[in-house]
Amino acid sequence: MRKDTIVIREIEAKDNPKITNAIRTVLIEMGVPKVGTAYEDSALDCMLETYSAPKKTYFVVESGNEIIGGAGISPLDNYEGNVCELQKMYFMPEARGKGLGTEMMNKCLNFARAAGFDQCYLETLPYMNDARKLYKRVGFESIDEPMGDTGHYSCTVWMLKDL
Template identity: 75%
Template sequence: MSENKITIREIQHEDNPKIAKAIRSVLIEFGVPKVGTAYEDAALDCMTETYDKQKKAYFVVAKGEEIIGGAGISPLDNYEGNICELQKMYFMPEARGKGLGSEMMQKCLDFAKKSGFDKCYLETMPYMDDARKLYRKFGFKSIGAPMGNTGHYSCTVWMLKDL
């Protein structure tokens, strides 16, 4: 693989520390609280194991050996119903503005549909404007309260999309 070629692929075990570092770096960059967000999720340090289950997938943006972003789909925690959650979608600065967000979103939503989910839910922060624009572009609509119990009580924007 070329050193500069950017690809989106399923996560591999050796990506675990790289994606954890990338996600935490982006969260710090945006001033996201370290509690009540993905920053403190135990899953961050073992993403391959977390998503290696039925109806779950995590994809990374790889540039050579470097991991510069990622996103995943998982059944919504603590929710009775056929709804998945778009999880841990973050991109390092060098991955932004290249259309990778749209490409990643399509890959995740295709996986969600193929897995048989009816709707896709997500949580974000009110000041993540570019992310919210992307979500709206893909048909996510704001809802008035959180669904399930993800443990991300610091995220105050909730969105839902019919699949």
């Protein structure tokens, strides 16, 4: 698959079941717990609707008729402050190693800046090494404790970036 046949675009209604499947497939592949992570989020079944509110967006990675990844920005739940969260950034194996992670990060962080957020927060797992390398490369720094209340208590790596 060539990168020039892959498009990053905003989510559409037809993408809901495809991005849900892609995210859960990647989570299973990575051995992520099904509880305390994005796997059990009710938002997975209605991604377009979840990200249609102000200061929220979700982008998908499309190749042909397939959705092979995605990522979104949303205000950080249950937190006092002007902080957003990078959410549900997952890529199927065929999307990896093509620079799409960096491209997706740029799209998401540019949206966050334009929406007026001061910082971007994320949660991940310690063994998601490639993801953590990408986050560090774009300026995220590790922090000592979680922010807000995302419900993802199984995620034990927390990172923050000034926008």
